[in-house]
Amino acid sequence: MQRKELSLLLILALVQFTNVMDFMIIMPLGNQMMKFFDISPQQFGFIVSAYTITAGLVGFAGAFFIDNFDRRKLLLAAYFGFILGTLSCAFATNFEMMLAARILTGVFGGVLGTLVLSIVGDAIPNERRGRAMGFVTAGFSLASVFGIPFGNFLASMYSWHAPFLFIAGAGVLIAVGIMNYIPSMNAHIRNRSSRPDPFQVLKNLFENNNQRRALLLMSLMMLSQFTIVPFLAAFMEKNVGFEQQEITYIYLFGGLCTVFTSPLVGKLSDKIGRHIVFAVAAILSLIPIFLVTNMTEAWPIWGALLVTSFFFIVINGRIVPAMAMITSTTEPQTRGSFMSFNSSVQQLSAGIAAFIAGSIVTEKGGHLQNYHFAGYLAMAACVLSIWAATRLKTVDEYKAFLLTRSKTRVADHRPETVNPPDRIA
Numbered sequence: 001m002q003r004k005e006l007s008l009l010l011i012l013a014l015v016q017f018t019n020v021m022d023f024m025i026i027m028p029l030g031n032q033m034m035k036f037f038d039i040s041p042q043q044f045g046f047i048v049s050a051y052t053i054t055a056g057l058v059g060f061a062g063a064f065f066i067d068n069f070d071r072r073k074l075l076l077a078a079y080f081g082f083i084l085g086t087l088s089c090a091f092a093t094n095f096e097m098m099l100a101a102r103i104l105t106g107v108f109g110g111v112l113g114t115l116v117l118s119i120v121g122d123a124i125p126n127e128r129r130g131r132a133m134g135f136v137t138a139g140f141s142l143a144s145v146f147g148i149p150f151g152n153f154l155a156s157m158y159s160w161h162a163p164f165l166f167i168a169g170a171g172v173l174i175a176v177g178i179m180n181y182i183p184s185m186n187a188h189i190r191n192r193s194s195r196p197d198p199f200q201v202l203k204n205l206f207e208n209n210n211q212r213r214a215l216l217l218m219s220l221m222m223l224s225q226f227t228i229v230p231f232l233a234a235f236m237e238k239n240v241g242f243e244q245q246e247i248t249y250i251y252l253f254g255g256l257c258t259v260f261t262s263p264l265v266g267k268l269s270d271k272i273g274r275h276i277v278f279a280v281a282a283i284l285s286l287i288p289i290f291l292v293t294n295m296t297e298a299w300p301i302w303g304a305l306l307v308t309s310f311f312f313i314v315i316n317g318r319i320v321p322a323m324a325m326i327t328s329t330t331e332p333q334t335r336g337s338f339m340s341f342n343s344s345v346q347q348l349s350a351g352i353a354a355f356i357a358g359s360i361v362t363e364k365g366g367h368l369q370n371y372h373f374a375g376y377l378a379m380a381a382c383v384l385s386i387w388a389a390t391r392l393k394t395v396d397e398y399k400a401f402l403l404t405r406s407k408t409r410v411a412d413h414r415p416e417t418v419n420p421p422d423r424i425a
Contacts, residue, residue, distance in 0.1 A: 007181040008123060012116045013136050014174045015079065018167050019112045021147035022086055022105060023051060025163045028152045028233035028247050032160040034363075037095045041231065041368060045358015048230045049351035050099050054106030056347030062111045062340060071122060071185035075115045076178055081108030083171040090164035110347065114340050122185050149252040156244040205341060210398040213391050214326045215345045220385035221322060222349035224378040225315055227357040228289060232308070235368050240304055241297045249305055254312030261313050265320045274321035275389055281317035282386045286379050288314065293375025318385070328394040 026033070026048060034044050066074070085105030092098035120136055151163035205211050236242040236250065269277045288311035295304060330338040356377070362369045393401060 004181075005124060009120070009136055011174065011177040011181050012119060013142070014170075014177070015075075015112060015116055016136060017142050017147060018171050018174060019082065019109050020143035021151060022082070022109065022164075022167050023055075024143060024148055025151040025167070026051075026102075027230050028148060028251060029155055029160045029163070030231060030234035031237045032155060032244070033098070034234065036160065037098065039095050041234070041361040041363055042358040043095055044234075045230060045354050045356075045361075047095075047098055047102055049354040049358070050102040051106040051109065052226075052347045052351030052354065054103045054351075055110030056344045056349075056351060058107050058110035059114060059340060059347055060344035062114055062344075066111065066114060066118065066340070071115065071119050072178070072182050073184075075112075075119065075182065076175065078108045078111050078115060079171065079175055079178060082112060083168050083175065085109070086164050086168045086171065090161045090168065110344075113343060117339075119182070119185060146255075148255070149248040152248045152251065153245070156248070202341070205338065208329075208398075210329050210393050211338065213388055214329045215342060217322060217385055217388040217392065218326060218342055218346050219349040220381045220388055221318060222346055223353045223356075224285070224289070224381035224385060226350040226353035227360075227374045227378045227381075228292065228311075230354045230357055231361050231368060231371060231374070232292065235293075235295075235371050236304065236308075238363075238367050239297065239371070240295050240299055242301065242304070246301060250308045253305055253309045257309050257313050258316040262316055262320055265317045266324075269321040269324055274325050275392075278318055278321040278325070278389050279386050281314050281321070282382050282389075285311070285314040285318060285382055289375050289378050289382065293372045293378075322389065325389065325392050329392060329398070331395055 030044055033039070033047070034041065037043075082105060085101060085108060088101035088104055089098065092101050116136060151166065154162035154166060205215075233242075233247045233250065236247060237244065242250075265277060265281070288307050291307045292311055295307075326342060327339065357374045360370050360374045360377070
């Protein structure tokens with residue numbers, strides 16, 4: 001891979017790192033924020049869901065305008081807006097200001113992921129694009145293994161404001177890298193005639209049962225994950241007895257485990273089948289979901305960490321085969337727009353799940369109540385996701401299915417042969 005390509009990919013991976021860290025860091029800070037703003041779990045759920053719902057709506061709209069601008073200019077504009085939103089979070093002094101800051105951050109963060117993937121697709125030749133995608137998506141793992149534990153460490157040493165100041169400061173340096181290492185990219189503007197119409201992609205989406213099932217699968221996975229994750233850290237502190245510094249271990253060990261298990265899950269998906277691997281991971285995830293949401297102070301810290309690490313392993317184990325199945329439900333020429341819609345559904349579903357969880361979980365006597373009900377909802381969504389996954393087909397399988405069904409209908413409506421009447425002797 002060329003040096004210019006590596007520089008470009010490194011900058012894009014760092015953009016992903018800050019974007020993912022900004023989205024995820026707020027969850028382990030839940031207990032501190034509820035104390036600082038004097039808010040209920042429901043209001044904290046609003047803060048979490050504000051980013052994801054806004055990012056989902058903007059991501060959906062992005063499918064219609066993202067290809068009308070120079071990639072570099074749009075990335076810079078979105079990233080500066082993201083930095084401004086993150087700084088607003090750091091200096092929020094009440095619930096209303098924090099809610100507005102998360103909405104502002106979501107407006108710009110919602111298009112960053114789509115822009116990063118679009119730049120990779122435009123700048124990297126097809127024969128090297130797989131490695132490039134793997135390099136860029138490493139930003140997600142880096143955020144899990146380093147970003148969140150480090151951000152939580154800063155919060156425990158100073159205050160919950162510190163992680164947002166760190167992200168904004170790092171963002172300024174990354175913005176300088178964007179200006180220096182990412183070239184102007186506007187070839188897609190000149191080639192408008194070869195670009196699929198997002199409105200036609202959206203129309204096809206409503207007419208295609210297979211793609212609708214793909215989006216349903218994504219929604220159910222987010223529902224079974226984000227009814228649990230937003231209150232995981234707060235529950236471990238208030239109900240299980242974790243110290244603020246020990247919350248770091250949950251994300252550190254969970255992230256490290258997924259770094260090693262994700263490639264293995266990917267290989268198994270290709271070897272024995274994506275549907276099988278997804279079903280096994282989904283069934284196994286029922287165990288840690290139940291245990292995590294029903295823990296008490298009787299659990300030792302090491303035991304709780306084993307369960308939470310297993311939770312991250314199986315949750316990530318579902319995502320790998322699921323994304324492989326979802327991306328195979330659309331043609332290559334419309335995959336970009338479809339995945340933009342899918343990303344929007346993912347964000348919206350995560351936000352709705354966090355909102356629902358905030359409506360279920362309450363606080364009484366310094367402990368969170370009803371977290372186990374959120375767990376039961378997550379388990380139900382997980383079981384339904386297995387059903388949705390079994391209904392998914394690849395593009396070729398779905399075409400063959402439609403062709404077979406069409407032939408069957410034609411045969412069913414073929415006029416019957418009328419036997420001639422018997423002759424009278």
